[in-house]
């Protein structure tokens with residue numbers, strides 16, 4: 001398992017917590033496929049993750065705009081960095097089909113990013129929005 005559900009802090013906003021739980025489920029499924037080197041399944045899950053990540057970030061950005069969250073530009077900038085980084089890994093996967101490359105990205109970048117991003121930005125955002 002790549003991420004245990006409790007590794008990612010609950011932010012106290014039902015919509016955001018649900019989006020995070022769904023993403024953790026997808027990331028763990030992808031990780032399992034990667035460790036088994038199931039190329040077709042990895043391919044499908046990478047496509048799903050691309051869409052899921054965009055939905056995740058867009059959902060939060062729409063909430064922030066609706067509630068005029070003061071730190072919107074900073075929070076969105078972190079999303080944009082991960083959007084760009086994931087797109088690079090996604091394109092590398094489509095080209096090389098190398099599971100180890102994706103595993104390295106998930107462990108060294110995605111998971112640490114998710115933990116710290118949720119703890120710093122998503123929780124601050126959720127505190128302002130309430131549930």
Ligand SMILES: [Fe+2]
Pocket residue numbers: 016020056060118122
């Ligand atoms: Fe989030």
Ligand SMILES: [Fe+2]
Pocket residue numbers: 057060075079117121122
């Ligand atoms: Fe976020």
